[in-house]
Amino acid sequence: MSLRKALSDIKLGVKNRHVWLTFGWIDIKLRYRRSTIGPFWITISIAVMVLSLGILYSQIFNQDIKVYLPFVGCGLILWFFISGLLNEGCTAFIGAEGQIKQIKQPLSLYVLRLLWRNIIVFLHNFLVIIIIVLYFKIFHWQIFLFIPMFLLICALFYFITMILGIVCARYRDIPQIVLTLTQVLMFITPVFWQKEFIAKHTWVTTVNPAFHMLELLRNPILGKEFPFFSLYFVIAMLFILAALAIFLMARYGRRISYWV
Amino acid sequence: MDTLVHGENVSVSFPVFGSRSIKNTVISSITGGCIKVVDNTLTVSALDNVSFLFQSGERIGLWGQNGSGKTTLLRLIAGIYAPTNGKITVNGKIASLLNISLGMDQEATGIENIYLRALMMGLTHKEIDEKIDEIIEYSELGEYINFPLKTYSTGMNMRLAFSISTSIAADIVLMDEWLSVGDVSFVEKAKKRLNGMLEQSNLLVLASHNREILESTCTKIIKLEHGRIVGSA
Numbered sequence: 001m002s003l004r005k006a007l008s009d010i011k012l013g014v015k016n017r018h019v020w021l022t023f024g025w026i027d028i029k030l031r032y033r034r035s036t037i038g039p040f041w042i043t044i045s046i047a048v049m050v051l052s053l054g055i056l057y058s059q060i061f062n063q064d065i066k067v068y069l070p071f072v073g074c075g076l077i078l079w080f081f082i083s084g085l086l087n088e089g090c091t092a093f094i095g096a097e098g099q100i101k102q103i104k105q106p107l108s109l110y111v112l113r114l115l116w117r118n119i120i121v122f123l124h125n126f127l128v129i130i131i132i133v134l135y136f137k138i139f140h141w142q143i144f145l146f147i148p149m150f151l152l153i154c155a156l157f158y159f160i161t162m163i164l165g166i167v168c169a170r171y172r173d174i175p176q177i178v179l180t181l182t183q184v185l186m187f188i189t190p191v192f193w194q195k196e197f198i199a200k201h202t203w204v205t206t207v208n209p210a211f212h213m214l215e216l217l218r219n220p221i222l223g224k225e226f227p228f229f230s231l232y233f234v235i236a237m238l239f240i241l242a243a244l245a246i247f248l249m250a251r252y253g254r255r256i257s258y259w260v
Numbered sequence: 261m262d263t264l265v266h267g268e269n270v271s272v273s274f275p276v277f278g279s280r281s282i283k284n285t286v287i288s289s290i291t292g293g294c295i296k297v298v299d300n301t302l303t304v305s306a307l308d309n310v311s312f313l314f315q316s317g318e319r320i321g322l323w324g325q326n327g328s329g330k331t332t333l334l335r336l337i338a339g340i341y342a343p344t345n346g347k348i349t350v351n352g353k354i355a356s357l358l359n360i361s362l363g364m365d366q367e368a369t370g371i372e373n374i375y376l377r378a379l380m381m382g383l384t385h386k387e388i389d390e391k392i393d394e395i396i397e398y399s400e401l402g403e404y405i406n407f408p409l410k411t412y413s414t415g416m417n418m419r420l421a422f423s424i425s426t427s428i429a430a431d432i433v434l435m436d437e438w439l440s441v442g443d444v445s446f447v448e449k450a451k452k453r454l455n456g457m458l459e460q461s462n463l464l465v466l467a468s469h470n471r472e473i474l475e476s477t478c479t480k481i482i483k484l485e486h487g488r489i490v491g492s493a
Contacts, residue, residue, distance in 0.1 A: 019379050026376060030367045102362045103380055104339040104354070254342035257335075258274055 006249035013108030020109050024116035042124040050076055050128060057192060066136055070222060073132045075191040078217045081122045082210060083182045085157045088114055090175035092165030097260040107253055111161045115154065129221060140223030149216045149231075156213070156238045159245040166248045169259040185210050209237060262351070264432055264463045265314040265337055270346035272332050272487075273303040306332040308487040309346070316431075316462035321474030323467075324484035330467035333484070334358060334434045337465060352431030352462065355381065359436070360421040370405035370412075370420055371396075377424045391427050398423040398453070419446060426453050432463045451477075 013020070032038040053076065054069030061068065093100060096110040133139050168174045189210045190197075198204060205211040212230035219227050307329045314320055322330045335341050336348060338356040363380035364373045374395055378388045396405050399420045404412065412420070454477075458464050468474055474481050483491040 018385055022375065022379055022385075026365065026368065026372070030365060033367050098359075099362065099380060101335065101340060102359045103356055105380070257340050257342075 003246070003250045006246050006253055009106045009249060009253060010108045010246075012106040013112055016106065016109055017112070019105070020113035020116055023113050024120060027113070027117045028120050039120070039124050042121055043127050046077060046080070046125045047128045047131075050132075053192075061193070070132050070136050070138055071194065071218075072192060074129055074218050074221050075214065077122075077125045077129055078214055079186065079189070079191045080125065081118065082153075082213055083186065084121070085115070085118050085161065086164070086182050087175075087179055088118065089157070089161035089164040090168040090178055092161050093169045093256050093260050094165075094172075094175075100257050100260055107249070107256060108162065111158060111165060114161055115158055118157075119154065133221065138223055142220050142223050142226070145220040145226065146217060149220060152234060152238070153213055153217060156234060156241065159238070159241040162245040163241065163248060166252055166256065169256055170252070189214060209233070212237075262316045262462075263313060264316055264350065264352050265312070265465075266349045267310060267312045267336070267343075268347045269309050269311055270307060270336065270343045270348055271305065271309050272307040272329075272336060272341050273305040273344050275303055306487050307336065310487070310489050311346075312482070312489065314463055314465065318463055318480055319458070319478040320463070320465045321468065321478030321481040322465065322484060323469070323471055323474055323481050325469060327486075328484040329487040330469075330484055331358070331436055332487075334436055334465060334467055337432070338434055350432070353429075354432045354434060355425065355428045355430035355461075356434040357425045357436070358434065360418055362421075364409060364417075364421065366410040367408055369408055370399075370401055373409055373420065374424055377421065378428070381425065381428055383428065395423050395427050398427075415446065422450060422453075426457045429457075429460055431461055432465070433458065433461045435464070435466045437468050 028039050032041060035041060037044075050069070050073040054065065054072050057063075057072060058065040058068040092111050092114050093107065096113075099105065100107075100110070133143065164174070164178065168178075185208075188204060189208055190205060191214070195202070195205050195211075212227070212233040215227045215230040216234055219225065310329075310333070322333060324330050332341065334356070335358070336343060337350060338354055338358070339350065340356075363377040365376060368376065371392070374392055375385070375388055378391075378395075379385075383391075399405070399416075399422075401412075401416060401420060404416065409417065409420075464478070466474065466477060471481075481493050482489055483493075
């Protein structure tokens with residue numbers, strides 16, 4: 001695949017959005033078929049988790065629950081979105097083998113399908129965030145900044161998924177490596193603890209890309225100070241990863257049907 | 261006559277599983293190359309330097325044993341595999357009927373599956389809406405169309421897949437071993453439908469190991485053996 005073909009693949013994926021929009025929905029729908037409340041089980045299970053962890057950890061860390069529960073609740077929900085995409089991203093092409101080998105469709109279509117499926121799950125979880133914001137009365141106009149920041153993160157994950165999808169199709173050990181690293185990443189990223197806890201070792205968060213993604217999404221919801229540094233960090237990542245993704249597509253796109 | 265498919269010295273070869281793992285690469289780099297991967301090009305050849313020219317109006321039959329490269333050649337024409345060597349040019353819209361389970365989901369109903377498969381094959385929602393009644397009628401599934409696919413028999417499954425796939429207009433139709441399954445009455449019906457579909461299309465490439473089917477449908481038969489074209493008639 002040449003650069004021109006890689007770019008046209010990306011364009012065609014956007015053009016064929018009716019395909020991945022439908023398939024993304026169907027993936028979710030089928031997962032919860034015959035269950036009475038369907039995908040809202042996603043919402044309920046996260047709500048239970050947020051509530052129990054919020055109560056427990058506010059005790060352990062000796063924090064005010066009114067501050068801590070919104071913090072850990074938003075953190076967890078956003079974290080599941082980020083880590084879910086990292087892990088599932090590895091299967092973007094491996095998982096679509098059945099289709100890739102039977103029909104010619106742009107490869108980026110499978111990336112978008114996966115991304116869309118995860119966004120749908122996130123939107124179900126977002127209900128819990130809305131409840132938190134209303135219940136704890138932390139509504140602030142800054143919350144609307146969340147929307148553009150979320151779109152930015154989605155764009156970033158479009159390229160991350162593309163890269164992971166290609167690399168994992170070729171090297172089957174990578175998905176396991178990613179899985180292991182994501183687990184570690186959860187503990188070194190301030191999901192449960194606030195970054196002020198490690199005031200002496202701020203570099204742990206400064207160099208952590210997951211922290212910047214989380215911060216960029218979480219701060220607007222909680223009405224905290226807008227993290228400009230994280231914004232620049234994410235934008236820089238977006239450009240670098242986009243270039244890498246397009247390079248990999250141009251170089252190896254034509255080999256993917258051989259690898260899956 | 262227009263040339264629709266032109267392959268020039270095309271080869272397709274697959275990398276072997278062993279060389280796929282990152283382990284070998286890592287091991288060979290830390291052992292300073294003591295344990296070597298036998299070149300990175302350890303491969304299995306599926307198509308070996310084949311050339312062909314299919315023109316409009318032709319009905320091509322690909323004949324050969326299992327593993328002779330029939331399906332690979334179809335996938336090559338469909339654009340699924342890019343040739344490892346050589347060059348292939350394809351002009352025209354392709355309908356590839358390679359697999360009956362494409363896009364289909366066992367948990368979804370017949371109607372949902374019509375949308376899924378047709379979307380995968382390149383139709384839009386609007387086009388499917390226009391065709392759906394005809395697809396349902398042709399599939400002869402009756403009430404079953406509202407039931408999940410897992411309640412279908414193999415034959416019903418195939419009828420549904422067939423009636424979706426053949427409702428798509430294309431210049432080039434690629435088919436893989438379809439008519440060898442299904443009962444006699446359906447095969448007869450399917451043949452009629454196929455002929456109707458082929459009247460609108462310009463080129464059919466049909467792969468089968470059954471010579472009789474090919475002889476009754478095709479204008480030209482290409483024999484494949486171990487990834488090589490060994491004869492045509």
